[in-house]
Amino acid sequence: MTKHWFAAALILAAASAVHAADKLVFATNWKAQAAHGGFYQALADGTYAKAGLEVTIRPGGPQVNNRPLLPAGKIDFLMTGNLLHSFDNAKNGVPVIVVASMFQKDPQALFAHPDAGYASFADLKRAPVAWIAKDAQFSWWAWLKAEHGFRDEQLKPYTYNLGPFLANKQSIQQGYAVEEPIAIRAKGGFDPKTFLLADHGYSTYSTTIEARVETVRQNPQLVQRFVDASITGWVNYLYGDRRAADALILRDNPEMTQATIDASVALMKRLGIVDSGDAKELGIGAMKPERIADFHAKMVKAGLYKPGEVDLSKVATTQFVNRGVGVELARRLQAVRQP
Numbered sequence: 001m002t003k004h005w006f007a008a009a010l011i012l013a014a015a016s017a018v019h020a021a022d023k024l025v026f027a028t029n030w031k032a033q034a035a036h037g038g039f040y041q042a043l044a045d046g047t048y049a050k051a052g053l054e055v056t057i058r059p060g061g062p063q064v065n066n067r068p069l070l071p072a073g074k075i076d077f078l079m080t081g082n083l084l085h086s087f088d089n090a091k092n093g094v095p096v097i098v099v100a101s102m103f104q105k106d107p108q109a110l111f112a113h114p115d116a117g118y119a120s121f122a123d124l125k126r127a128p129v130a131w132i133a134k135d136a137q138f139s140w141w142a143w144l145k146a147e148h149g150f151r152d153e154q155l156k157p158y159t160y161n162l163g164p165f166l167a168n169k170q171s172i173q174q175g176y177a178v179e180e181p182i183a184i185r186a187k188g189g190f191d192p193k194t195f196l197l198a199d200h201g202y203s204t205y206s207t208t209i210e211a212r213v214e215t216v217r218q219n220p221q222l223v224q225r226f227v228d229a230s231i232t233g234w235v236n237y238l239y240g241d242r243r244a245a246d247a248l249i250l251r252d253n254p255e256m257t258q259a260t261i262d263a264s265v266a267l268m269k270r271l272g273i274v275d276s277g278d279a280k281e282l283g284i285g286a287m288k289p290e291r292i293a294d295f296h297a298k299m300v301k302a303g304l305y306k307p308g309e310v311d312l313s314k315v316a317t318t319q320f321v322n323r324g325v326g327v328e329l330a331r332r333l334q335a336v337r338q339p
Contacts, residue, residue, distance in 0.1 A: 027066035034264035042233025098316035101205035105198035239333035
């Protein structure tokens with residue numbers, strides 16, 4: 001009896017181990033918002049749980065820097081900005097790698113008053129004032145100068161205060177295409193003209209997911225489950241019932257409002273931030289090495305990196321994406337929502 005009881009106990013223990021959820025921490029780079037919606041959706045509707053994952057989302061913010069926590073092993077996955085961060089990681093030997101990109105288009109944009117006479121992106125070069133933050137002046141502004149002929153004489157420091165832009169109808173301003181138009185409408189009473197950098201050659205991926213190289217090598221199944229569940233979360237957030245996810249966003253960020261979330265989601269859809277380009281056939285999260293190389297070449301031309309300084313093989317891996325995850329689900333959900 002003792003042997004049989006011991007054998008049964010071992011079987012039960014093994015079964016429990018198989019079904020026990022893997023606990024992991026996923027950190028973002030800013031406060032909870034619609035731009036994080038797919039991750040909150042996967043948490044709220046049980047998609048992560050169905051994948052055998054017990055996920056904790058740790059928001060970032062102005063006083064919270066989650067980036068060092070990933071290589072230090074304090075978190076398991078990190079949502080970061082665009083490929084410039086990843087190039088820096090590869091250049092500096094930080095042992096992390098991009099495993100998916102939730103946004104096909106970087107939301108970075110330039111805004112203009114609708115009656116300022118700027119009909120095209122090229123027209124923005126003649127704006128007398130461009131409100132651009134210091135960090136941007138040393139990143140994508142360098143690309144605008146090299147690629148499109150913008151001039152440093154236009155620069156004025158943007159301090160994330162809309163007042164100067166609203167007061168000067170001939171000025172232009174930086175911002176996120178899924179956020180600033182909402183604030184400009186609320187404070188200025190008009191919808192600005194939005195010029196998405198991504199539509200004019202700024203080919204970086206955005207809202208990437210980074211993992212430690214060690215995790216990718218030793219536990220690829222865990223990475224695959226997290227990536228697939230996150231992709232499914234994004235599909236359901238964009239095209240399904242997102243009320244439970246929005247409730248979690250509002251819980252984690254009390255400064256957020258439902259109206260802002262709704263407007264931001266509408267902008268993400270209209271501008272094709274998440275589900276466009278390669279994502280239409282390869283699935284949300286899609287990445288291609290040639291596009292990463294293209295963006296890197298543009299940043300070298302802009303003087304942000306030296307040739308050969310970044311080993312692109314250490315920037316990102318496509319082994320977890322481009323599998324068509326969520327494509328059919330997106331089609332079904334969109335068909336249901338059509339009148």
